[in-house]
Amino acid sequence: MKIFSKNHVSILIGIIGFIIPFFLSIPGLSEAGHVALSIFIIAAIFWMFEPVPIYATSIMVILLQVFFLSKQGVLFPEATAEYTPNGYTDFIGTLANPIIILFLGGFVLADAAVKYDLDKNLTRILLKPFGSKPKFIILGLMVVTGLLSAFMSNTATTAMMMTVILPIIAKTEVSDPLRIGLALSIPFAANIGGIATPIGTPPNAVVIGALSNQGIDIAFTEWMILAVPLVIVVLFVTWLVLLWMFKPETDSIPMDLKGTFQKNSSAILVYLVFGATVILWVTESLHGIGSSIIALIPVTILALTGILDKDGIRQLPWEVLWLVAGGISLGISMEGTGLAEWIITNIEWSIFSPIFMIIIFSLVAIVMSNFLSNTVSATLLIPLAVSLATSGVAGEGFSLVLISLVIGVSASLAMMLPISTPPNAIAISTGTLKTKHMTRAGLVIGLFGLIMVTLYALFYWPLILN
Amino acid sequence: MDHKIYILIVEDELEVMDALVKDLENFEAFFPVETANDTREAQEVIDYIIDHGHRIGLILCDHVLPGKNGVDLLIDLQSNKDTIKTKKVLVTGQAGHEDTILAINKAKLDHYISKPWTEKGLQEVVRNQLTDYVIENEKNLLSYMQILDAEKLSEAMRTKKMTDH
Amino acid sequence: MTDRQGISWLNDTGTILNFIRKLIKDLPELQEQLMDLNEGDLLFSQGDPLEHMYLVLEGNITLTRTQPDESEVKLITLGPGSFAGLIAFTTGEPTLTSGRISQKGQALKMRPQQFEQYLNDHPRLKHPLQQLMLNNMIQRYKSNLRLQTRTHLLSKELNKERNDLKKAYAQLEETHQMLVHQEKMATLGELVSGFAHEVNNPASALMRAAENLVEIYSKFESSHYSYKLFRLGLQSTPVDSNTQRNRMLMIEKRYPWIHDRSSVRKLAHMSDEALDLIDANQKKGEMDALINHYEAGKMIHNIRIASQRIANLVKSLKSYSRQDQNKEEHADIREGIQDTILVLSNRLKFIELDLKLRDIPKTCANIGDLNQVWTNIIVNACDAMKDQGKLTISTEATDDFIFVKISDSGPGIPEHLIPKIFEPNFTTKNQGAEFGLGLGLAISSEIVGQAGGEIEVTNKPGGGAQFSISIPIQDDC
Known part of the structure; x- marks a missing residue:
């Protein structure tokens, strides 16, 4: 019997990593910076090796910051020359950050949609025009999955779409590569679709949260204008890649999705609220009402009408909100204590061209999030990008928004392994495909995504942002 | 938390037991199969499994057994908190109407398979029952997608508030 | 009746009537009371209060009574010299019968008050009338005696008939059960062979x-x-x-x-x-x-x-139901017992079986029928033992008889029931329509009897019931 499990070792290393900076005096790093480094190390180790759930680490991060780095904490009750401590409310306040509220709205809407089968019925309707030819069916599935996962969690979307494709797979010959193509199309489309809107996936929230800490607010519409063209191209290419790698043998797929829209008053209210909220979000730049404010509308209406009941509130995925809040909170002190700047200044960034920087950040984000949670990857990388931009070491042409977007988007383009994202895990667990299929296709899409992100960052995004 | 979900077969005729076990071979990688020849032994096996932190997901039980009969055993299991959630299936050639009604009412019988069974039919019932069991009792459904009803599991995941983590 | 005391003429109704007729001729007020009896007329009907009493001088009145079930019983026919309405007249209660004239004639109709008066006014009339009344009463008493005796005889006869009927019915029932049973076995045999x-x-x-x-x-x-x-x-x-x-x-x-x-x-x-x-x-x-x-x-x-x-x-x-040869044959009874055990193996699954089937000579018997006997006894034993316990079956033979003993480890049979268990329709089971192979011990006893043997039951000292069957050995069929 082993005395120490892998988890025990991870926790031990994390704690050692936390203690070490207290006994070091690193030149150029403030006293508070040392503390922030401690917190960063333990958080990074816990997030990477997951001896505890990642949201637990986030909660711990917030507590550690309140304890050691806030004005009310034990170490810095007064401002020093190097560090002006934040009030503890700054750290715990991240839980009410506008992006968190926006996500909350998204969760509530998605829950209501699932409860009234809106997702399934929309899928049924939207799939109709794609006929019965396998390649168009796959395209249809990807479009619908992408669209839904832009507003719902990628995982829930994947689970729902699996109920659509599993019967098709069951009717297909075991030897037909179509099975693999189908099984991969759903998680890939869900991962990619998540990029499309701020609420699509948590890494987007990390990016937007970090940017808003810097006083840069990105409207819902603006994000979509930036992201949707990329999503469309990557989705389309993914479709081609899947058809090329797993060429379907059958000529047609029987599609008979059954179901009807629920017609009771609650269901109709949910449809209306869902539609209205989405419209208000995507037209944010027209009316100027912040998406987080809009997000409160469905929450309020659904709560008032009892559609969002006590159990519904309890069952919301609060851990995701804690996770994102922890990430935003960590960013605050990494920057405030000068830690991020110190990490940055140890590298001579100015010798790198902007295109090289973009490629590096994109690549690192993709590689990291293939192995780690996408949100964690974004959380760990964003503060560096922020520091690079604010410290000015990166020289001209380095746009904070640009590099944050590169990180956020790239984090969602990792889909080589079953552990990369929960949608991938669902697909592999059906047993229809092997990891090697996923790795091969995921590699191609990752590489293509890298190229596309670079191209967009160089040519398209600057056009919009300026 | 290395808990396993067991399938328990209670059958006194050894050849029949042999055939049942053989037909459930496919499930063994995920759901270890245990056997008992009478209800007393079944109770011992159940206690052993529960005491070791595992659970009984499904019990396939003959009706005519030495000592207490199958329906009585199922009723006992229904009144025990450790086995109340266990899916209960009667596999028998000769439970009368009354016994069956008793089993449905008092043991919340989940299914009735009459002998002779077919391999496909048996596996179908087992697959469905275990799918229901894991949906009702397990948090992580992904690991069962390969062996159980993946569509039903996906549907359960859809409504079970899945997040991207 | 031969003992005629008192004044003999007074006892003779005819003489009295003649005397009264003569008196009527003399007495005009009596003549007024005369009435003609027309055949078929209803004189009075049952339950009515009666205003008159009638003395029949000529012709007949028939008294009838309507029973609660609406049927009409003919009670008595009153001829000349009889009084009609005598009881109602004396008691003042409504009449118990209906009176219909069955032969035309003449009657003397009297009201109660008038009657008193006549008796007082005509002392000559008083005596004959009183005598006539007495005669009437005597006559009725006599017929009552006869009736009583007859009723007694009748009910005795009726009882006997009823008992015979009962016996016949029981026999019929038994035969019926036998027939049903044979039919059942025949159907079973057919089913089995198919x-x-x-x-x-x-x-x-x-x-x-x-x-x-x-x-x-x-x-x-x-x-x-x-x-x-x-x-x-x-x-x-x-x-x-x-x-x-x-x-x-x-x-x-x-x-x-x-x-x-x-x-x-x-x-x-x-x-x-x-x-x-x-x-x-x-x-x-x-x-x-x-x-x-x-x-x-x-x-x-x-x-x-x-x-x-x-x-x-x-x-x-197949061998158990003996469809192929449903008659007597020269066979080994033990084969039938073995077949029965195999057929009942489901019932005997959890019962410890102790077979002591010693060699016995072949005998002429209807093995299929005897299998029914074994089945009945074994199934009863299983019921008594609640399907758990020990069943012992042994065979042995003397020069003339084969003995089969079947005993169980159940609670035994209550002593007071032992004499009854071979009676038809005896059962300790609930009256459920259970389709069993056996039709009860009555038939078993019948079957053994047909084979010339006997069946008896005892409780073993150690507990449990034991059935002993003896069958005579016959070499020729």
Whole structure:
């Protein structure tokens, strides 16, 4: 019997990593910076090796910051020359950050949609025009999955779409590569679709949260204008890649999705609220009402009408909100204590061209999030990008928004392994495909995504942002 | 938390037991199969499994057994908190109407398979029952997608508030 | 009646009537009271208060009474010299009968008040009238006596008839049950022979297929280790789950590298000899392939066992119902007992069976019928023991008789019920419509009786009931 499990070792290393900076005096790093480094190390180790759930680490991060780095904490009750401590409310306040509220709205809407089968019925309707030819069916599935996962969690979307494709797979010959193509199309489309809107996936929230800490607010519409063209191209290419790698043998797929829209008053209210909220979000730049404010509308209406009941509130995925809040909170002190700047200044960034920087950040984000949670990857990388931009070491042409977007988007383009994202895990667990299929296709899409992100960052995004 | 979900077969005729076990071979990688020849032994096996932190997901039980009969055993299991959630299936050639009604009412019988069974039919019932069991009792459904009803599991995941983590 | 005392003429109704008629001629007020009786007229009807009393001078009045069930009973016909309405007249209560004139004539109609007056006014009339009344009463009393005697005789006869009827009914019932039973057995026999034919075909196909498989296997792999494994599988016997578990633990220790639970289970089935063979040949074949050779043998073994069981069952079912020869034959009773036990094997599953079937000579008997007797007794025993306990069946013979004793370890039969249990319709079971093979001990007793034997039941000293059947040995049928 082993005395120490892998988890025990991870926790031990994390704690050692936390203690070490207290006994070091690193030149150029403030006293508070040392503390922030401690917190960063333990958080990074816990997030990477997951001896505890990642949201637990986030909660711990917030507590550690309140304890050691806030004005009310034990170490810095007064401002020093190097560090002006934040009030503890700054750290715990991240839980009410506008992006968190926006996500909350998204969760509530998605829950209501699932409860009234809106997702399934929309899928049924939207799939109709794609006929019965396998390649168009796959395209249809990807479009619908992408669209839904832009507003719902990628995982829930994947689970729902699996109920659509599993019967098709069951009717297909075991030897037909179509099975693999189908099984991969759903998680890939869900991962990619998540990029499309701020609420699509948590890494987007990390990016937007970090940017808003810097006083840069990105409207819902603006994000979509930036992201949707990329999503469309990557989705389309993914479709081609899947058809090329797993060429379907059958000529047609029987599609008979059954179901009807629920017609009771609650269901109709949910449809209306869902539609209205989405419209208000995507037209944010027209009316100027912040998406987080809009997000409160469905929450309020659904709560008032009892559609969002006590159990519904309890069952919301609060851990995701804690996770994102922890990430935003960590960013605050990494920057405030000068830690991020110190990490940055140890590298001579100015010798790198902007295109090289973009490629590096994109690549690192993709590689990291293939192995780690996408949100964690974004959380760990964003503060560096922020520091690079604010410290000015990166020289001209380095746009904070640009590099944050590169990180956020790239984090969602990792889909080589079953552990990369929960949608991938669902697909592999059906047993229809092997990891090697996923790795091969995921590699191609990752590489293509890298190229596309670079191209967009160089040519398209600057056009919009300026 | 290395808990396993067991399938328990209670059958006194050894050849029949042999055939049942053989037909459930496919499930063994995920759901270890245990056997008992009478209800007393079944109770011992159940206690052993529960005491070791595992659970009984499904019990396939003959009706005519030495000592207490199958329906009585199922009723006992229904009144025990450790086995109340266990899916209960009667596999028998000769439970009368009354016994069956008793089993449905008092043991919340989940299914009735009459002998002779077919391999496909048996596996179908087992697959469905275990799918229901894991949906009702397990948090992580992904690991069962390969062996159980993946569509039903996906549907359960859809409504079970899945997040991207 | 011969004892005629008093004034003899007064006893003669005719004389009195003549006297009264004469008086009527003399007395005009009496003449006024005369009335004609017209045949068919209703004089008075039952339940009415009666205003007059009638003295019949000529003709007849018939008294009838309507019964509660609306039927009409004819009571008495009153001829000349009789009074009608005498009782109602004396008591003042409504009349108990209806009076209808059945032959025309003449009557003297009198009101109660007038009657008193006549008697006072005509002392000559008083005496004959009183005498006449007395005669009437005497007559009625006599007829009452006769009636009583008759009624008594009648009811005695009726009782006898009723008993005869009862007996006849019971006999009928018994015969009916016998017939139903015979019909049932005939139907069963037909069913069984059809069923046996249908089942025998697939069963023999199964057996043949299993044998062919064995042959094919031996051709392909003769003297090879895999064939040896197959042979061992073929000779294997299934193990109970407890042994199985222990052996699985042993296998896990012996082959720690095998994690696949179903392989462990299959290895646990094997004898040590087979395991040694596996160890010796492990490198030559994959473990799975080695296991499969053994499994193949085991499965064919299972097919053999199962199909043999089907064939045996069908055979004994056929022989049990004796459809082919439903008459007396020269046979060994023990064969019938064996068949019965096989047919009832489901009931006897958890019962310890102690057979002491000593050699007995063949005898002429209807084996099919006798099987019914065994069935009845065994099924009753199983019921009494609640399907758990010990059943002992023994046979022995003297020069003239065969004795079969069947005893159980149940609670025995309550002493007060012992005399009754061979009566028709006796049962301790709830009146459920259970389709059993036996139709009760009454029929058993009947069957044994037909064979010239006897059946009796006792409670054993150690508890439990014992049925003893004796059947005379007959060489000629």
